Amino acid sequence: ELKVEQNPLFLSMQEGKNYTIYCNYSTTSDRLYWYRQDPGKSLESLFVLLSNGAVKQEGRLMASLDTKARLSTLHITAAVHDLSATYFCAVDANYGGSQGNLIFGKGTKLSVKP
Amino acid sequence: NAGVTQTPKFRILKIGQSMTLQCTQDMNHNYMYWYRQDPGMGLKLIYYSVGAGITDKGEVPNGYNVSRSTTEDFPLRLELAAPSQTSVYFCASRRTVSSGANVLTFGAGSRLTVL
Numbered sequence: 001e002l003k004v005e006q007n008p009l010f011l012s013m014q015e016g017k018n019y020t021i022y023c024n025y026s027t028t029s030d031r032l033y034w035y036r037q038d039p040g041k042s043l044e045s046l047f048v049l050l051s052n053g054a055v056k057q058e059g060r061l062m063a064s065l066d067t068k069a070r071l072s073t074l075h076i077t078a079a080v081h082d083l084s085a086t087y088f089c090a091v092d093a094n095y096g097g098s099q100g101n102l103i104f105g106k107g108t109k110l111s112v113k114p
Numbered sequence: 115n116a117g118v119t120q121t122p123k124f125r126i127l128k129i130g131q132s133m134t135l136q137c138t139q140d141m142n143h144n145y146m147y148w149y150r151q152d153p154g155m156g157l158k159l160i161y162y163s164v165g166a167g168i169t170d171k172g173e174v175p176n177g178y179n180v181s182r183s184t185t186e187d188f189p190l191r192l193e194l195a196a197p198s199q200t201s202v203y204f205c206a207s208r209r210t211v212s213s214g215a216n217v218l219t220f221g222a223g224s225r226l227t228v229l
Contacts, residue, residue: 009154031215042204042222043157048215088156092216101147101172102218106156 002027002093006105013079013112021074021108023089031092032065032072033102036085043088047074079112086110116140120205120221127195127228135190135224137205145208146188147172147218148180150201157204163188195228202226 003026013019023032034046047056049065049072056063060083062075072089086109090102118139127133139146144165149157159172163182177199179191192199205221 004156033215033217042220043218044220045217048211048213048217050213050215090157101159101162102216103159104149104157106154 002029002091002103004089004091004103004105006087006089006108009106009108011108011110013076013110015080015112015114016078018078019076021076021087021110023072023074023105025070025072025089025091025103028067028070029091030065030067033090034063034072034074035088035090035104037088037107038085046087074108076110079110081112081114084110084112118205118207118219118221120203120224122224123222124225125227127192127226129195129197129228131195132191132193133195133226135192135203135205135226137188137190137221138186139188139205139207139219140186141207141209141219142185143207143209143219144185145216146182147206147208148178148188148190149204149206150174151204151223152201160190160203192226197228200226200228 005024032049035043037043047063052067054065060077065072086107088107090104093101093103121136147162148160158174161180163169203224206218
């Protein structure tokens with residue numbers, strides 16, 4: 001059974017600081033996704049990582065994938081309040097022979113304080 | 115282009131009642147999903163569909179049923195609601211892009227409380 005574990009689950013940061021969120025998964029997969037969820041809102045796609053060594057960046061967020069270590073990281077640079085949200089990683093699973101069903105981690109709730 | 119539309123946004127049910135959560139997408143996607151989100155637990159897959167007339171169970175299907183009579187609609191039915199079904203429910207549809215990535219588009223969510 002595919003398991004996806006994120007840590008930390010809660011993260012309180014000061015503006016201007018850097019930090020990394022980690023996502024570990026238990027079986028072989030070369031597709032990993034990061035989503036953002038604002039309080040009371042739906043999930044929005046942030047990054048799609050499709051191969052070992054893949055790196056994607058947008059603004060103050062950078063995601064990377066190491067398929068050998070089964071690890072993805074989401075790095076936050078010089079955090080600002082607008083980044084406060086819950087961040088989920090997700091991995092492609094295979095249910096009943098149908099690929100493409102995503103298994104989500106529990107999410108990391110990020111709070112950026114002035 | 116509305117994307118994925120869910121109704122209702124909020125609902126309170128009594129134990130034992132039944133209801134249907136509606137989900138419609140206008141992107142002509144074959145794959146559709148129902149997830150539930152409980153606090154601190156991430157999203158759990160309830161049911162999914164690979165196209166009209168084809169559905170299958172996900173991780174947590176007990177207490178739910180689905181149907182897929184058209185490409186656009188994927189309703190989720192709760193029979194005999196229980197407090198354990200109090201949750202936020204998200205419907206999603208999926209497109210596969212040229213790179214092979216599966217990108218989900220989520221609806222706004224339906225918050226269900228069973229008392």
